[in-house]
Amino acid sequence: MTAPYSELPTTYEAAATEGAWYPQWTEHGVFTANPDRAVAREPFVIVIPPPNVTAVLHMGHGLNNTVQDVLIRWRRMAGDEALWVPGTDHAGIATQNVVEKQLAAQGQTRFDLGREPFVQRVAEFVDKTGGDILNQLKSIGASADWSRTAYTFSPELSRAVRETFVRLHEDGLxxxxxxxxxxxxxxxxxxSDEEAEFNDTNGKLYHLRYVLADDPSQGITVATTRPETMLGDVAVAVNPDDERYQALIGKEVVLPLNGVRIPVIGDSYTDPTFGSGAVKITPAHDANDFDVGKRHNLAMPVIIDAEGVVREMEGAAGRVPESLVGLDRFAARKAIVTLLEDAGALQKIxxxxxxxxxxxxxxxxxxxxxxxQWFVKMQPLADKALAALRTGELRILPERWEAVYVNWLEGIRDWNISRQIWWGHRVPVWYCT
Ligand SMILES: [Zn+2]
Structure with a gap:
């Protein structure tokens, strides 16, 4: 049968063409990889960076998935056994946050619902967006092997997460x-460190003066961007080689506002050239100060609760003045600055x-x-990952990104894997008496 030329559309109609061809491809299984064939052919595999099920795909996904599709089709046509594994990511914090926003619009929180009904509600949301995402990939012609579609919260992958946790635990990691x-x-x-992103901010540096307990005419100046944390200070640290302060090491200073006496300690962590060369140490509210606190066996009073509200938590009895208890941390900052100024303890801002x-x-x-919290010990893992790059077992393209990778892994700290959320994998740990 031949159609008259006049019936050929004047413009390309994507819906008619693509809508007809995509089912043909999937029905004939042309995207389905067969590991048996990969014996004779070179295997070529891409695992999709799984899109978050927080929302449907945007143009950025359209671009990066097209690039993956081009690569996989190229290797398939070149005779490799090519596999593109599709899937979606349950994205714990992100998805919970989206559903919490929906609840907030109705004047509710997840605590109003309770754990089980909340998880159920997120699961319903995810069914919808997850399905839409896969259909979007199909509609841009992605040549993925749909028989292997994965979901990071599926029973299979949940089992893999538990297995990984147990293996790391058995390895002492x-x-x-x-x-x-x-x-x-x-x-x-x-x-995690990666989820706490740096934002450049125009803040303030507050210079506080702590006077000596045995001679209030003398004192020591410390600078901080978070003056509210002074309520949890347990020491002032100076560099032991800094001649200006050597005579003060071992003496006590008095915290303004709560009258708590804290020692002046010598610790080489302190940089004599930065600010006054003396730093306040708040082990419960600063990671570096925590390390100093550990080294000197200092107390670690917690003066801000989980909601960001100032109050006397673990080990902080007698540290928070009555007028500050119950204030949000930023309201507390303002109030404390005024109080410090009134007490003559604020040198400058x-x-x-x-x-x-x-x-x-x-x-x-x-x-x-x-x-x-639960942590993964990163050094042994980072060493292996760095070695793989050095031996060429792992290649990064373009090569200029190798420096970023090396820099990241060389400076990596132990990884916090705990999240206090309801949507996601639970740490597989149980306690018995
Ligand atoms: Zn947040």
Whole structure:
């Protein structure tokens, strides 16, 4: 049968052409990889960076998935056994945050629903967006092997997560630690280093004067961007080689506002050339101070609760003046600055551009906070990953990104894997008496 030329459309109609061809491809299984064939042919595999099920795909996904599709089709046509594994990511914090916003619009929180009904509600949301995402990939012609579609919260992958946790634990690479982590008071969860993103901020540097306990005419000046943390100070650290302060090491200073006496200690962590050369040490609310606190066996009073509200928590009895209890941390900052000024303990305030960590999901300023969390010991894992690059087993293209990779892994700290959320894998740990 031949159609008259006049019936050929004057413009390309994507819906008619693509809508007809895509089912043909999938019905004939042309995207389905066969491991048996990969014996004779070169295997070529791409695992999709799984899109978050928080929302449907945007133009950026359209671009990066097209690039993957071009690569996979190229290798398939060149005779490789090509496999593109599609899937979606349950995206714990992100998805929970989206559904919490929907609830907030109805004047509810997840606590109003309770754990089980909330998880059910998120699952329903995810069914919808997850399905839409896969259909979007199909509609741009992605030549993925749909028979292998994965979901990071499926029973199979959940089992893999548990298995990985157990193996790391058996290898001594997973442990529970009591230390300072990044805390989002809005999401009510701890965050990994990567989830607490740096934002350049025009802040203030507050110079505070702590007087000597045995001679109030003398004192020592410390500078801080978070004056509210002074309520949790347990020491002032100076460099032991700094001649200006050597005579003060071992003496005590008095914290303004709460009258708590704290020692002046010598610790080489202190940089004599930065600021006054003396730093206040708040082990429960600063990761570096926590390390100093450990070295000197200092107390670690917690003066900000999980909601970001100032109050006397663990070990902080007698540290928070009555008028500050119950204030949000930023309201407390303002109030404390006024109180310090009235007490004559505020020397000066300077403008100060610095980087402040924010929650990558809700943009709330992260609060460093002492708590119990699970960590992965990173050094042995990072060493292997770095060695793979050095031996050529792993290649990064383009090569200029190798420096970023090396820099990241060489400076990596132990990874906090705990999240205090309801949507996601639970740490597979149970306690018995
Ligand atoms: Zn947050």
């Amino acid at each position: 997973v442990y529970k630690g009591h230390r300072v982590i990044h805390w989002c008071p809005r999401c009510g969860t701890s965050l 300077e403008n100060h551009a610095h980087s402040v960590r924010h929650c990558y999901r809700c943009d709330t300023v992260v609060e460093p906070r002492l708590s119990n």
